[in-house]
Amino acid sequence: MEVEAFKRLYPLPFYERYLDSSVRPDGRPLGRARPTSVSLGAVSTADGSAIVKIGNTTMLAGVKLEVMVPSQETPDQGSITVDFQMPPICSPLVRPGRPVEAASVISEQLSNVLTSSELVNLSELCIAPGKAAWMAYLDVYCLDADGSLLDTALLASVAALAHLQLPAVSVSEEGRVYPVSSTTSGDVSMEGAETSIKVKGNSISPRRRLKLGAAPFALTCMVHKKHLLADPCAEEETLLQSSITITMNQMGRLVSFYKPGGAVPATTAIVKECISLARRRAREVQQILKEALEDHIESPSLMQTD
Amino acid sequence: MAGEALSRPDGRAGNQIRPLVCTRSLLSRADGSAEWSQENTTVLAAVYGPKSVTGKKENPEYASLEVIWKPKSGLSGKFEKEAELIVKRSLESIILAALYPNLGISIILQVINDDGSLLACAMNAACAALVDAGIPLSGLIAAVSCGVTVNNEVVLDLLKSEEQKNVAHVCLVFPSQPVSVVLELASNVDEKPEKQGFTTCVMRGAMDVDQYLTCVDQGRAASAEIAKFLRKSLGQSQVWALLSFLL
Numbered sequence: 001m002e003v004e005a006f007k008r009l010y011p012l013p014f015y016e017r018y019l020d021s022s023v024r025p026d027g028r029p030l031g032r033a034r035p036t037s038v039s040l041g042a043v044s045t046a047d048g049s050a051i052v053k054i055g056n057t058t059m060l061a062g063v064k065l066e067v068m069v070p071s072q073e074t075p076d077q078g079s080i081t082v083d084f085q086m087p088p089i090c091s092p093l094v095r096p097g098r099p100v101e102a103a104s105v106i107s108e109q110l111s112n113v114l115t116s117s118e119l120v121n122l123s124e125l126c127i128a129p130g131k132a133a134w135m136a137y138l139d140v141y142c143l144d145a146d147g148s149l150l151d152t153a154l155l156a157s158v159a160a161l162a163h164l165q166l167p168a169v170s171v172s173e174e175g176r177v178y179p180v181s182s183t184t185s186g187d188v189s190m191e192g193a194e195t196s197i198k199v200k201g202n203s204i205s206p207r208r209r210l211k212l213g214a215a216p217f218a219l220t221c222m223v224h225k226k227h228l229l230a231d232p233c234a235e236e237e238t239l240l241q242s243s244i245t246i247t248m249n250q251m252g253r254l255v256s257f258y259k260p261g262g263a264v265p266a267t268t269a270i271v272k273e274c275i276s277l278a279r280r281r282a283r284e285v286q287q288i289l290k291e292a293l294e295d296h297i298e299s300p301s302l303m304q305t306d
Numbered sequence: 307m308a309g310e311a312l313s314r315p316d317g318r319a320g321n322q323i324r325p326l327v328c329t330r331s332l333l334s335r336a337d338g339s340a341e342w343s344q345e346n347t348t349v350l351a352a353v354y355g356p357k358s359v360t361g362k363k364e365n366p367e368y369a370s371l372e373v374i375w376k377p378k379s380g381l382s383g384k385f386e387k388e389a390e391l392i393v394k395r396s397l398e399s400i401i402l403a404a405l406y407p408n409l410g411i412s413i414i415l416q417v418i419n420d421d422g423s424l425l426a427c428a429m430n431a432a433c434a435a436l437v438d439a440g441i442p443l444s445g446l447i448a449a450v451s452c453g454v455t456v457n458n459e460v461v462l463d464l465l466k467s468e469e470q471k472n473v474a475h476v477c478l479v480f481p482s483q484p485v486s487v488v489l490e491l492a493s494n495v496d497e498k499p500e501k502q503g504f505t506t507c508v509m510r511g512a513m514d515v516d517q518y519l520t521c522v523d524q525g526r527a528a529s530a531e532i533a534k535f536l537r538k539s540l541g542q543s544q545v546w547a548l549l550s551f552l553l
Contacts, residue, residue, distance in 0.1 A: 104387035116474070116511045255512040257476070261395025265481055265503030268519065275515055 011239055019227045024236070031277055033219065033231035034148075036285060038155065038292040040163040047136075048164025050292075052156040055233060056146035061156035063138050063164045067177045070126065070133040078125020078133035082111040084140045084153055091145040091234075102149070103142075109258065110140065110153050113247050117216035117255045120161060124210055131175030134166065147233040150245055150258075151218040155285060158215045162293055168207040180204060214249040215289070217282040218256070221246070221274050223264045230277050244270075246278035250286055315467055316345075323450065323463040323528055328430075328539040330438045336414075338439020342431035344463060346421035349428045351435035355411030369406035371398055371413070375428070378417045389415075389425060393432055396449075396479050396506045400433075402442045411441060422465040423451040425477045425508065430532065437540050445483030446536055447505060448529035452476055452521040454513045460520045462528050474511025476518070478525040480504050482533035502526060 007014045018025050028034070034055030043049035046062035070077060084107035088094045114120070125134040138160065140153050168180040222229040222240040229236060237243065242262025247255040254275070259266055266274075318324070324345035333339040336352035356369055363370045373394040375386045393415065401411065413435065415428045429449035436443060453464045453475030461468065469475050480502060504522065513521075 101387055101391060104384045105391050108384040108388040112510060116509075118512075249512070252515070253512045254509075254515050254518050257507050257509045257518060259504070259507040260392045261397070261399055261479075261506050263399050265505050266507070267501060267503035268522070270503065271519070271522070 015236075015239060016224075019224065019229075022227075024229065026233075030227060031230050031280075033281055033284070034233070036155070036288055038159050038289055040159060040292055040296040046160075047167070048160045048162075050156050050159030050163055052152050052159060054148055054152045054155070054231065056144055057142075057148055057152045058144040059140055059142055059149075059152045059156040061138065061140045061153070061160035063136050063160050065164075065166065066135045066137065067127070067132050067169075068135040069175070070130065074122070075130040076126045076133075077122035078135060079122065080114070080120060080125075080136045080138055082114060082138045082140070082157070083107065084110050084142070086142045086145060089144075090142040094145075106150050106153060109150055109245075109256070110157060113150075113154060113216055113218070113256050114138075114157060117247070117249055118213050119158065119215060120210060120212060125166075127169060127177060127205060128171040128175060132171055132177050136164070145234060147235075147237045148220045148231050151220055151231065154216065154218045154247065155289070158212075158217070159289060159292065161210060162212060162215070162289065163296065164210055166205070166208055166210065168205065170204045214251045214253070215286065216247045216249045216255045217278075217285045218245055218247040219274075219278040219281040220244070221277060223262065223266065223270060225264065228270065228273055228277070230281070244274050246274050248275070248278045248282045250282065252279065314461065315465055318463075320459055320461045321524055321528070323531070326532065326535050328434055328536065330434060330540075336435075336439070338435045338437070338441070340431050340434035340438050341418070342427055342434060344423055344427050346419055347423055347427045348418040349424070349431040350416045350418055351428070351431035352414045352416075353411065353432075353435045353439040353441065354414070355439065355441065356406040356409035357412070359408075359410035363410055364408050367407055368403040369401070370410045371401065371403065372410060373397070373432075374412065374414045376414065376416045378420060389428070392425065392506060392508060393429060396429060396447060397432060397436070399505055400443045400445050400447055400481065401436065402444055405442055420466060422467075422469050423463055423477070425449070426451045426463075426479075429477075429479055429506075430536065434536060434540065445481050446533055447479050448482050448533040448536065449477060449479040449506075450525050450528045450532060452478065452525045452528075454511075454517045454521065458517065460517065460524055462524055469510075472511065474509065474513040474517075476507060476509040476513075476521055476525075478504050478522065478529065479506035480526055480529035480533075482529070482536075 022030055036054045039051045042051040043062045047065045048063040051060050086094050086100050086103040088096045094100050127133055140156055170178045170180045221244045222232045222236055223242040224240050242264040245258040249255055327343040329341045332341055333352050338353040341350045371394055373390040375390045413432050426449035433447050451464050452462050453472040455472050464475050
């Protein structure tokens with residue numbers, strides 16, 4: 001029988017033939033993830049943005065900042081709102097007008113992981129306690145859905161937050177926030193401020209990057225009866241059904257272990273193997289992100305060491 | 307560690323679960339229904355099916371499963387959508403859907419009260435409701451929640467106040483199939499019950515890998531107890547009683 005016909009009629013045995021030789025149809029070994037690339041500053045109008053590609057899966061993340069009055073329970077904290085969307089451009093399975101259930105699930109998982117990992121210390125987003133704080137809107141758009149959506153979305157979010165620069169602002173005593181332009185790194189001049197406000201009464205915070213905690217990185221693995229595949233593409237995800245998504249940070253802490261049902265139960269052996277694959281992947285991705293940040297930063301004085 | 311007194315709000319030990327109550331056949335219109343309570347956390351589950359479905363939902367090989375999660379108050383949001391997906395994927399592994407092609411099974415979960423371990427309670431309620439509806443299952447599931455406190459202790463069956471204060475908590479669902487009738491799955495029987503794998507795991511918060519493995523072990527032991535309770539409450543036949551004695 002021809003290979004194409006065999007693949008159409010018996011997709012699972014076709015795949016198993018490859019898996020038994022510890023390789024996948026695209027030539028990847030079972031434990032290896034697809035080529036990953038991070039590109040920062042894709043959206044010039046956003047305060048922080050990144051485009052991430054893992055294989056064919058492409059995600060665009062952007063952060064926009066807005067000034068808000070902090071809540072009374074947490075007067076010295078800002079907030080982050082995460083929104084994940086899968087527009088019809090990303091997959092033939094997404095129809096316009098009808099939101100895919102996968103989008104809500106990944107959106108919930110993404111905000112859960114970002115909160116659990118304590119990547120952003122919300123006190124960093126404070127401008128003046130009790131009067132003004134930053135509200136960050138993190139929007140992630142899926143441009144091409146080819147498997148491992150959470151992994152790519154999380155990496156895009158982390159990259160966008162790493163790229164984010166809080167603008168230099170000046171706060172008046174009443175709590176009004178004015179943008180400030182910095183001509184040189186040491187000299188700050190006022191712009192667009194009312195002439196009646198005294199400069200001495202205002203506190204000025206300089207333009208700066210956020211100091212981030214240990215970044216979380218996710219890896220999705222598909223569990224088959226005898227094999228464990230890392231970073232599946234969309235075809236593998238629909239075929240093999242049972243998936244485990246592990247999120248680890250650089251400190252080796254398990255941020256999230258997500259296994260939503262599936263025919264294959266996860267024994268301790270599978271759990272340990274997935275964790276070691278995730279750990280290796282976190283190191284790989286950390287390196288890729290660091291290189292992307294170093295390439296992007298123009299002035300060395302703004303360089304942050306993670 | 308075991309000797310030290312843990313200060314849990316309700317005075318339980320770290321590996322103690324709350325008293326369970328399971329009531330079945332409460333609703334007259336549903337094919338099956340069950341209310342599962344873990345002290346103050348209560349979820350009412352109703353099962354309609356197998357019934358006819360229209361259009362896209364119809365699958366010529368399997369019965370299609372639909373889960374609807376109704377919160378106690380307010381509209382359904384992203385949390386409810388995620389919970390629906392998790393319950394659906396967990397139950398898909400036990401429902402023998404191939405017996406009802408072109409039909410559908412609907413499971414509706416109504417949150418009556420939430421005092422922690424909500425997802426675990428809902429899973430248990432759904433399983434009991436499925437049995438009440440007479441839907442053929444390949445086994446049962448038992449769900450439990452575990453958490454890690456700020457003092458690095460592993461506790462089971464969290465209250466809502468503990469979920470908010472703790473470092474991390476995880477909901478684990480274990481299958482409960484002491485005997486396998488399917489030959490391909492016989493490899494599962496060779497593994498000792500102590501080493502059984504879990505079907506579902508959902509985590510909130512970050513913990514270390516060793517703490518996670520401890521949670522899994524504790525959860526496994528607790529789920530065995532919950533499954534035993536579920537079987538007893540469903541009114542087991544003589545055969546089940548004999549098998550559970552042997553193992």
